[in-house]
Amino acid sequence: MSKELKTREEIKEKYKWNLNDIYPDDQSFESELEKVLKEVKNISKLKDDFTASADNLLAALNKIITIEEQTSKLYAYAHMKYDQNTQNEKYQNYKNKAVMCYNKLSNSTSFMVPAIIQLGEKKLNKFKEVEVELEFYNHFFDDILRQKDHYLSAEEEKILALAGEVTQSSENIFSMLNNADLEFPLIKDEKEEEIRLTHGRYIDLLKNEDRRVRQDAFEEMHGEYQKLENTFAAVLDSSVKGDVFYARARKYDSALESALDSDNISTDVYNNLIDTVSNNLEPLHQYMKLKKELLNLDELHIYDTYKPLIEEVDLKFKYEETKEIIKNAVKPLGNDYIQVVEKGFHSGWIDVYENKGKRSGAYSSGCYGVHPYILMNYTQDISNLFTLIHEMGHAMHSYYSNKNQPYLYSNYKIFVAEVASTLNENLLLDYMLENAKSREEKLYLLNYFLEGFRGTVYRQTMFAEFEKMIHESVEAGESLTSQAMQKMYRKLNQKYFGEALVIDEKLDYEWARIPHFYYNFYVYKYATGYSAAAALADKIQNDGPEAAAKYLEFLKAGGSDYPLNILRKAGVDMKKAQPIENAAAKFKNYLKQLQELI
Template identity: 85%
Template sequence: MSKELKQRTEINDKYKWNLNDIYADDETFETELELVLKKVKNIKDLKEDFTESADQLLSSLNEIIDIEEKTARLYAYAHMKYDQNTQLEKYQNYKNKAMMCYNRLSDSTSFMVPAIIQLGEDRLNKYKKENSKLEFFDHFFDNILRQQKHYLSAEEEKILALAGEVTQSSENIFSMLNNADLEFPLIKDENNQELRLTHGRYIDLLKNEDRRVRKDAFEGMHGEYQDLENTFAAVLDSSVKGDIFYARARKYNSALESALDNDNISTEVYNNLIDTVSDNLKPLHQYMELKKEMLDLDELHIYDTYTPLIKEVDLKFEYEQTKDIIKKAVKPLGEDYINKVEEGFNSGWIDVYENKGKRSGAYSSGCYGVHPYILMNYTQDISNLFTLIHEMGHAMHSYYSNKNQPYLYADYKIFVAEVASTLNENLLLDYMLENAESREEKLYLLNYFLEGFRGTVYRQTMFAEFEKMIHETVETGEGLTSPKMKEMYRKLNQKYFGKTLVIDEKLDYEWARIPHFYYNFYVYKYATGYSAAAALAEKIQTEGAEAAADYLEFLKAGGSDYPLNILRKAGVDMEKSDAIENAAAKFKKYLKQLQKLI
């Protein structure tokens, strides 16, 4: 059998997505791009009279939104055309041109938010009385006006915008160091063959059965960061100072408050996550003890923790099988949801198999007014089954949001984006555990959940706590040095993983290689999303149709309200500890099941 990847033309069309549902052909795309670029150029003509009257404000907003929707459609088509075969220069150009259109649109509409703020709430209310159609924009206006005290004068805003090129350089420097300049050492694999250690190979090497290989990979990776520890510390210190600069310039009490305010999230949510997870670390410590025991180790090191407790069982799934499994797994969500999943499988939503030049990985994407799309590079192992139902969760969120919200309110925030996808994974795991045919299969599935939870809730919360600590350090006037961050990071590893884990010296340098620390308080969303999804899945499984109906309303809400409010209506309050407590209880429950089976 040939090991060469198939050309795209060799793959059956039923396993490809149908991008012609966006544009009939490339010529239509090109014509639309030309028209939209002209419209973007003409937006500047709206600036002078933008808030002159109620009717003018309404017509200008509608025109801008129409152009934004068209631009989003152009980009969706272009980037997916490119992703299905990245070797084609034509679609690289399409993608670049669509992104250029986006950038020009952003620049052309930069006057809009300051103009609405300057208009003010009283005059806006007067305009809404004069033209009731402006009430449609109530949430849009509220989201702008609630932050008005954090916006500056036009000249000051211009200075902040210009500063962006400087403050964003820290992430760029890190990326160049991390991805271009660092060269990791050669190590020997389990067959004593030399291979170059890389970012891409690292996790697979940590899963190697040969402990010597795991240790060499760990020490080789972190040794390079140790050699440049002061450089990485200076770059991260610069990034944190940039976050604090913007927070203070915009009159926030802290960088954390500034970062969360974009989603209208209170700092209590962030602190509640850290506090509640910290109160529920005992099950993770027990899991570490179990790992040490099952791997028959005298000492458990971080490079041992990725080693599977359960040997890979023969869980292979033909793509056609996944359709039936996924439909059965999501059965608790009701007939309408199942029917839409069926439609997704059979109506050109999914690009299934890898082909030569195709983008790696998986994602869900699309644009308003057209069904969502899913990119896969499907193989038959169980992780791909979970990936497929995960991406179908995103797709169904987009489907219901687009069908029930106007374009302005269809896009949901990242804070809730992982809820729909992870909830589907929870339902799949529950279904597969219930239908497992052997003890080995059940053990594998339980371990699969525990590892996912460890990586997403416990580890990301540890990262979130570290982010908070380094920002607070700089906010008190201290600089970030490598010794200081090593000390913080060691204490966090001791706290989260317990006494069973031996904290190697080189683990103290792990902070230096985590790109998410440059994303300004982003990682906590993984943990909150996972916890909310676990809580909602449990609620649906125990309460049935009523809870499922509430969940569908969550999917339909899109971005029509603030994310915390949308989640509350579904039955989860992330300002309280219940959801995280319930998620931790699920981890504890599955850990006990694993222990009983061993």
């Protein structure tokens, strides 16, 4: 019997998010889009008198920020409607129109930053004396002036803005290929029944007791990418070339420097992560050897590494159970935090189950003035419990930021976003270990931590190193062919996983299915975020309400300061190697505990 996915209509309403909290219906979205497009068209009229006086500057900035907020709301509704079912042409069109609106807004406001730079710090200060309300924009002005050497003239900025639709196409093409067009084959499960291989089912299949099922899932998944290897290589090559184009246009030494500068982070932080993790790979190599031994395998393949070591423990959680576990796990963060989480579970925040055409993976999204949203593709495996509390961490960060910051400063940087999510995972692990009912369950959880660390720190750092390599390759004038990326990816897998793991040919194509490679140096933030989160979680567990209150201030800060400064106020300095070294030491310690229990 074939186990096909349900359609969107077959999913119960209580398991769907409520996008009507953004707009009551599609007609409202369309009316708002039409209105905002007219407003965007009129922005260009502000250009001539933008810096003519303090009053003009304030009025124009207020107008632009209001339109930006409206546009972000349009995009939130459109992209989440689209993600519900990527095969729905109507919402594909909505998303495209929202992106177009963003690009037109960017084009219309391209004069703004050059004009502020030309105005200069002294004149700005004089304007603030005349119009005190301009002080609201202090951090906004500081951030612009900090990057003044990398902004171009108004006309050049306009050209870069016009290029937006073209340079964004690589990610859109990948998304359509990966989520809408690519259909994986039927494979046989452990009962010899046919089941459709999907993004959402893939990891569960890799944890199957039957090694044949695990191998089939791995080979069939990556076999589909191998069939289109040159297409995926060309799309990724185009994306990287876009990153390099913008970096060079803005006079950065590298795409890496350009990507990090938006967060006011030096390349030393990125390189320090790779160097520190590379110097701490031996515990991972030991873990791979232990896996091979405990699984009693002659050869350890990547599709074996997801199988739980403790076969006797089968931790499955119904969705309703996860809600109670999560509320208990976050108790150290205080009653207010718990109450908001409870509200999120019952107020249309979460789209729970996978349906045909739905975007793969999980995320938190939303817009200012409306509660956050979470997309899941929930299955009962323990990994989905951790994914849900991870995404709830993002959602809570957005909730507190939006409640305590104006729109301009509500959008926190991604560098700190992963702190909120992985801190929740740390608290969940602590709770689960403390409440483990048996030695076997504790073994399972320790192993789960090691697997999570492998995925969040080691694997994401490997991805970060791969990203650095492919960008440096394009910067050196080389093309990113499938063959070139296969060689890079194989070399990195050998380095990170050591001699215990057999590197299958199909693993060489894994780069083709990773959406984060289109996010312009995003993945390193998972590893740095995990390290910072581990440090903050330890403070909360050890110091109690005082540390928790300090952490909530971190969540409330939004984007009102630079991310490294916000983290430093919370008690963690990510310019230093220590947090990453401490995280690696925690992995080594938990590995030792696992070995002792075995």
